[in-house]
Amino acid sequence: MSGDDLTGLAVPQAEPTLAEDLMLVLFQPGSGPSGTGVIAAEGVLLYALAGAVLAELGMRGHVRAEVAGGVGRVRATDAVPADPLLRRAWDYVAQKPRGVQTVLAAVGPQLREPVLERLVARGDIERGVRRAFGLFETRVLEGDGGERRAALVAAVRAVLVDGEAPSERVGALAALVSASGALPQLHREIPWGTAVAVRAKELEQGNWGADAAAQAVARTMTAIIVGNVTIAAAVLPKG
Template sequence: MDLLIVEDVMLLLLDDESGSPAGAGTLHYSLGGALLVDLALAGRIEVGRKGVTVVDGPPTGDPLLDDALAQVAEKRRGVHPLLFVLGQGLSERVVERLAERGLVRRETRKVLGLFRTTTWPAEDARHEAELRDQLKRVLVDGEQPDARAAAIISLLNAINVLYIVLDDLPWRAVAKRASEIQQGEWVSDPATQAVMTTNAAVIASAAAAASTAAATAAANS
């Protein structure tokens, strides 16, 4: 099944049983970052000192990517503000796409008989299981990651949910391996280097957002 990185990240963040996402406090940043990496993987953006710019080309044919390209093209922004712009309302669009593919299902109920809440538990977990197996081979067995796997691992590690998403791994070794992948020293081909340059900027912004959210939660507890 050919999913975008942002869809794979959303699928991994959703708990299969409860249908609620891990890292909810920074979800718009993490999904916005994943979408930005999707654009980099498609060769449609460049990240420079003055911000993110669109690389000329025809529409991608994917409404999510084309809408994101239009937002990037509105004006030159840095990565951090752009993640916020791209992330607004993105989770709803992504889970709807996952539901259309039959990977999750919508469950709506009332809390205390008053407040309506919607969750997205797993419907068909086969693709997610294959993705988890790939990430485990990279993190535990030392398999060389492709740009997609490296971007997913790096982003989940940056927002401190990798240990939640993959909760049955030897974490000391996994943390070291995830940091190595995040640094991108394994990259050799130019196309992957361009993706990982974007990814590096994304994870720096996402990590800062996660730290701020954690500090705010601690102050309010």
């Protein structure tokens, strides 16, 4: 998909996408050199962001997920997404039904910068410049993520630590954060331990709790996608 027109992908829409929420939660303020921020799970970020895009397409009814022969696949519906970030992935799936891992590998590599630029444009993350050895300028990430990051982390923590039943969006977000392998790095905000690890794995597998029965489609869709994100993170190239 390297020849795609990427114009407009970095322009924020009215509502943040799930991919934006995921990157914002993975943003770790003050964890980089000289108090700068870093994005956790950089090595697998492209698969996690692509999984977030697919999960949102599923929750909004733009694609359907299915399992055939043990392989997760997605097919496009007639509902065309307006957001160009989502539309690009939908266009790819609309050509023909695709394996989830195929979509992750095709869509993911060009998501990081547009998603990050949206967060910068919204004021959630700031860009700065640091000078190394008094000579070389390096672009860095700054800020604390603002109120929106704090609210997202609190919602994920409530599900993982306090046992609250998640909404569709928070359930998918928590499952994707878990699949990225970043939860231990978020220990300061979401205390890491056996109980959290078990709950996170349940969310990955679509077990969101008895109160989430009405979210069967979202749970199933997320489980299929997140399972493939986990596989991709383990076996596909991370370059």
